[in-house]
Amino acid sequence: MVTPEVPGGEAPLGADSEVGRLRTVMLHRPGPELKRLTPRNNDRLLFDGIPWVSRAQDEHDGFAEALRSRGVEVLYLTELLTETFASDLARHHAITTTLNGLHLGDTLRDYLARFLGECSPADLTGYLTAGIRNDEVRGGQGIVTALLPSDDFLIDPLPNLLFTRDSSVWVRDRVAVTSLAMPARRRETQLTELIYTEHPRFAGTRRIHGWHHEHVEGGDVLLLAPGVIAVGVGERTTPAGVERLARQAFHADLAHTVLAVPIAQERATMHLDTVCTMVDVDKIVMYPNVADSLRAHAVTVADRSGEGAHELVLDVAPAEPFLVAAAKAMEIDTLHQIDTGLDPVTAEREQWDDGNNTLALAPRVAVAYERNVETNDRLEDAGIEVVRIAGSELGSGRGGPRCMSCPVSREPLPVD
Ligand SMILES: NC(=[NH2+])NCCC[C@H](N)C(=O)O
Numbered sequence: 001m002v003t004p005e006v007p008g009g010e011a012p013l014g015a016d017s018e019v020g021r022l023r024t025v026m027l028h029r030p031g032p033e034l035k036r037l038t039p040r041n042n043d044r045l046l047f048d049g050i051p052w053v054s055r056a057q058d059e060h061d062g063f064a065e066a067l068r069s070r071g072v073e074v075l076y077l078t079e080l081l082t083e084t085f086a087s088d089l090a091r092h093h094a095i096t097t098t099l100n101g102l103h104l105g106d107t108l109r110d111y112l113a114r115f116l117g118e119c120s121p122a123d124l125t126g127y128l129t130a131g132i133r134n135d136e137v138r139g140g141q142g143i144v145t146a147l148l149p150s151d152d153f154l155i156d157p158l159p160n161l162l163f164t165r166d167s168s169v170w171v172r173d174r175v176a177v178t179s180l181a182m183p184a185r186r187r188e189t190q191l192t193e194l195i196y197t198e199h200p201r202f203a204g205t206r207r208i209h210g211w212h213h214e215h216v217e218g219g220d221v222l223l224l225a226p227g228v229i230a231v232g233v234g235e236r237t238t239p240a241g242v243e244r245l246a247r248q249a250f251h252a253d254l255a256h257t258v259l260a261v262p263i264a265q266e267r268a269t270m271h272l273d274t275v276c277t278m279v280d281v282d283k284i285v286m287y288p289n290v291a292d293s294l295r296a297h298a299v300t301v302a303d304r305s306g307e308g309a310h311e312l313v314l315d316v317a318p319a320e321p322f323l324v325a326a327a328k329a330m331e332i333d334t335l336h337q338i339d340t341g342l343d344p345v346t347a348e349r350e351q352w353d354d355g356n357n358t359l360a361l362a363p364r365v366a367v368a369y370e371r372n373v374e375t376n377d378r379l380e381d382a383g384i385e386v387v388r389i390a391g392s393e394l395g396s397g398r399g400g401p402r403c404m405s406c407p408v409s410r411e412p413l414p415v416d
Contacts, residue, residue: 011409014173016226018278019360020410027405028077028161030056032130036157045159045184049396056393063389070361077164078125080195085121090198097190111140131157160185163399164406167192169218172254176209178216181236208248216241219271219403225330227256232272234263250301251309257329259296268352273402277358279366279384282332287351288339294322298329338382342374350375354400367401
């Protein structure tokens with residue numbers, strides 16, 4: 001359950017929908033890690049271009065300002081991380097997990113452990129997020145430094161930290177620290193897990209997943225309604241990942257139905273939130289080119305007499321059209337679809353530019369990239385207020401307002 005608000009205190013942690021009034025959100029302002037992108041490494045680092053960093057920062061500041069001007073508290077991931085590093089234990093943990101890659105060798109690993117161990121919390125955040133290249137180390141010289149190319153990263157930069165929704169997702173009052181599938185992103189959740197474990201703001205928060213578990217990415221997790229979670233299964237979230245998440249959610253009484261939604265294994269549709277996002281309690285903006293083929297298996301608990309989450313007996317229903325299965329689980333007549341774009345070509349262009357990837361600030365109020373003109377018009381025609389933000393540079397990482405934000409606190413939806 002989302003806990004009731006403490007008068008005068010911070011907003012209670014958690015979210016039970018994608019559209020309850022947004023109170024607190026975690027963002028990552030793009031920083032030096034984006035300056036590491038080159039035409040030779042951008043594919044591996046999952047960017048489709050080389051962003052103009054200062055413009056991306058301006059756009060991101062515009063996004064944060066749009067949220068603040070509507071009463072949303074903005075937390076920044078790197079500030080939380082630096083505060084987390086006030087703890088010696090957290091620093092030690094971060095350094096050890098970062099350096100356990102097999103490409104380093106003992107000489108370099110020992111040197112880097114000492115070097116990072118002596119850094120200030122802010123510098124440590126900088127190195128762990130922007131990475132370290134072979135030609136930047138001042139010690140630890142030996143076989144590895146001599147033989148690795150000078151521009152190889154000893155610690156990889158994390159340009160996709162920008163997409164904070166992928167690295168954690170709240171389900172009611174618990175947080176799922178996710179387990180990212182792509183090698184370029186695996187380290188991100190070692191950092192988010194530390195924040196949620198060690199930062200005083202999150203003291204006592206219970207977790208329902210972790211970076212060492214089966215792959216689940218937050219972009220695939222949609223809280224369709226209190227008790228109903230849709231999870232995309234494709235390039236990023238594996239069938240085993242959904243199973244673990246569903247078991248944990250059922251066991252902790254966070255949900256009664258999980259819809260497992262297979263999605264095409266393509267770059268344009270890497271996460272479920274590239275295909276659809278909620279903009280009202282019963283409205284979803286959706287890519288029409290896949291809407292007809294999108295299907296879902298409703299997963300429920302058939303028998304909960306066993307002890308632990310792993311002993312729940314799950315029922316997996318045959319696949320049904322997504323909108324049908326969703327409406328049933330949400331106990332509403334219809335989940336109304338608002339189409340991306342106008343015609344199939346505009347839809348394809350605006351889907352690519354994250355037209356579906358909206359962030360709801362409240363029922364019928366959503367943040368969207370301004371460039372998706374046709375989709376935004378359609379949202380307005382359907383009675384949704386659209387808060388438009390610039391995203392020409394931000395978009396080169398293939399993510400929109402929803403991927404770039406992890407809602408940490410939303411008001412529960414009014415019960416009618
Ligand atoms: N939830 C999302 N759709 N996130 C988009 C993530 C984009 C990022 N460049 C990646 O490939 O992982």
